[in-house]
Amino acid sequence: MNTRERAILLGADSPHNRTLLEEAGYDALIAPDLGQLCQTLAQGAGMAIIALDGLNGIDLAPLRLYLSQQPPWSDLPIILIINRGIGEDALPAELGNVLLLERPFQANTLISLAATAIRDRRRQYELRDRLHELTRLEQALAGDRSERERAQDQLKRLNETLEQQIEERTAQVRHNEEALHQAQKMEAVGQLTGGIAHDFNNMLTGIIGSLELMRRRLQRGRLDDLDGLIEMGVTSANRAASLTHRLLAFSRRQSLDAQPVEMNPLVTAMVELLQRSLNESIDLRLLLGDDLWVAEADPHQVESALLNLVINARDAMPEGGLLQIETRNQHLDERFTRGQQNLAVGDYVVLSVSDNGCGMPQSIIDRAFDPFFTTKPIGQGTGLGLSMIYGFSKQSRGHVAIQSTEGKGTTVSLYLPRHSGEQVEAEPQAHDDTQVAGKGETVLIVEDDSAVRLLVCEVLDELGYTFIEARDANAAVPILESAQHIDLMISDVGLPGMNGRQLAEIGRQLRPGLKVLFITGYAEHAEVRAGFLEPGMQMISKPFAFELLSAKVREMIEG
Template sequence: MPTLPGVSERAIILAPLGRDSALALQMLNEAGYSGIVATHLPMLCEALEQGAGLLIIAAEALRGVDLEPLLEYLHQQPPWSDMPIVLMTHHGGGEQNGSSHLSGLLGNVTFLERPFHPVTLISLVSTALRGRRRQYEARDRLIDLGESELRLQRTLETLEQQVEERTAQLRNNEEALRQSQKMEAVGQLTGGIAHDFNNMLTGIIGSLELLRRRVARGKLDDLDSLIDLGVTSANRAAGLTHRLLAFSRRQSLDSKPVNINQLVSSMGELLQRSINESIHLEMRFTEQLWTAEADPNQLESALLNLVLNARDAMPNGGNLRVETTNRHLDNVFTAAYGTLTPGDYVELSISDNGCGIPESVIGRVFDPFFTTKPIGQGTGLGLSMIYGFARQSHGHVTIHSEVGKGTTVSLFLPRFIGEMHAVPLVDPALLPFANAGETVLLVEDDPAVRVLVCAVLKELGYGYVVAGDADTALPIIESEQRIDLLISDVGLPGMNGRQMAEIGRQLRPELKVLFITGYAEHAAVRGGFLDPGMQLITKPFTFDLLTAKVREMIKT
């Protein structure tokens, strides 16, 4: 048997009575094992602190002494360690049975009866030391695992840092690309707006200048054509701003239940007149079509735009189909479109068999002022308006096209859930003028709009009080001044018109409010913006519409 060097594999012998300790040490040395003799338990515990492979203890050495230091050492061993102990007892079962309780206290105990043969002792020691070596090997593996884990942790930390740095770099690159695309879009947008508005302003300013010159010369004949020219240009400008607001999803929507089959049918004659005779218009309606929820005026405008686009894609004639369908959109479909939620939708699709759109540009067709038409034949706002209208209506629009085969644009609008209520129509011509004393509070920061609205109120016979902002208007509302109707711009400086109306309603619960606005970021959908007794019209509005709204609200 080879010699086992080092204190980590030595035997510590505690047998204070007789020659047991000396004989045991002699047997160990002759077999090539190292060991030391402890004369009492404290000495054994002190030697344990320096290292040991096993303990050889006589049972009588543990009687009548304080075992706590030894037990404390054994209990505080690391998880890999289980110190082997050979407990020497005298021949006969009585002492061994009396010492059996020590096995539960000391743990890894093997009993050795005296007198014992040297071969028996050496066999027990050899077995104990083999187990002790395996414990040391387990310790070394645990150390290696700990070091490997530490290296892995450091690698992960380094990798995490690299990922964070790479992610930050990608975000910076993405932000730079987004900023570049944004500036390109802004440049395209402003250029398109400037081009179109300059044309429209030329018509407005030119017609007004000619009117001024003719009136100054006393030539009052044929003024209607100049007035029509100015109004037409102004209406084109108004339509352009509405399309811009639709693209940005900030125009005012008057969403309500819509029977799309009925709406499309009522537009049939207009659509037929808008296309060439060489184009065959086909309408396919689902009989049990669900009721949709949308702004019918915006929907009519979207349908007309799509039909005109289809017409332009078929200069030599073709087939144009307008179709309605009930569609349930599941998670698979809606997951690809961000804010679109699964549920029931009404689909309105317009299909043509025209020239189609190349794949290289189909991803840009909803961008503002992007058009595939020749210069002067389109503003590029039609599809962007439709896209904004659909998304603001909590729906979506898709486009599928193949060069040489045609294009299909599908508009998905949410199904209306709720009860249908018939709205009585009011004929503005039948409404009376103002009664004596009826007064309107007008809050508008634009001087030109104030003058024009006051002129309309005066023609109707209403009294009016004017304020340029909410701070000026609130003292009037708090006073004893009679107010039958509050007309207010939404975008006032400081406190906006909606906030002012809320305060006004607290002071005058029955106060009726008519909002006028050209840009209503917080009034995008009327259903969520207007309380009962409130209505909204958008700039630019006709005086006929303003007259009708004022009469209707005050008289009801």
């Protein structure tokens, strides 16, 4: 074994990483603890590969001492494996020449980074040899005049070479870092776009195929059995809508309606639905905490997350088993939050789903939150359930964690922040099934997509509303400035130029108390509704059912 170029590994996933390195032709050795790591490094190494979570609670003094005692030519490359979203303040500042590798990562990413570290280390050894040569030449300067002149010429050339090598090494390190970041981005983009293309092509086939068949039958005058084709198209379209919502959840760009959430009643109300999702061989148990705090989150997203976790637990127990849903209060201190990006110290309500099924190895846990990553057979899972929960938790200022042991089971815990304000009891609302317009009620519709604008106009026309169309904010402002009676403005948030929220501000300056219903497919600044909406404003997400649109219009006009 070439001790000068071997990799010394420390951390729980070291056996897996050693296998990857050895398959790529690198020598690798696992150190059982930090002390042994430092001893092995002193015998010669090309790099160290350390999992950051393996350093939690460990005194780093031996590693600091080793690094501080390196000779001037040495700057040991350390590949530091970190979890996604970790903050820079959680990284040990004293490690020096660190290359970060974020979980989950592909095998070729690790190998590429190892190659970079080894090239860096080789240059250091070359520098050491140059320094030894420099020392020899300096000693020669003490000799006779002719020897000193020759030594001076060699020393001058050596210094020029050293400066050039240092410049080349610095440029190469920067290039390697940029190439690594780009490779990681392309891996993520490739996996994401591949999954999107696969799922969307299936859904579009259902939509386009059902429409094409309906057109053919209508051309032939066949009006029988159209309901089945319509249902097939609607089902495929709804699946596509669900996919986009999950993608927005993963990217933390969905529109959240954060509210005080009583977790125990929410879980209890879902028991019947959850039981229907399980088979008789699975025993569902609730362990609901006493005196549970009120959480702050979007209750619909919490329900969706719980259902996804229960289905995952069910699939992990094909032969049956115990599935437990637990709620509890937990205070997260700085030791817990230090390793998590944008997670504040404080009180959290925890919702956990546990099973005693097959469990997961560390390599699967590392990729569990990746979009479109699934271990289920083709056609039995999209790989978006956990990624949606991950994005939802982060956007809600919370956290999600997985604990799993192969053959023993898995626990997924969702941490949601404690509600800090006073809880307001929701007042029961009277629902009027009659959603037709009153006499003279007028709606201003501002939407840049002509198809969406046409459909909204058709729905309002069927209900008897008077409507006015505008394709963007510039066309809507003159209407707002006019004497035209307007009961409600429906506006897309993502308008070209002036956006819908800015238009609403102008509209309320011109018409104080103007009621505004926003419709949005995605808007960068509309993720959290509480900070986006004012009294007299509401929001629905595209695509929406026309029943929901008509109900919202009626509700807002009636005030």
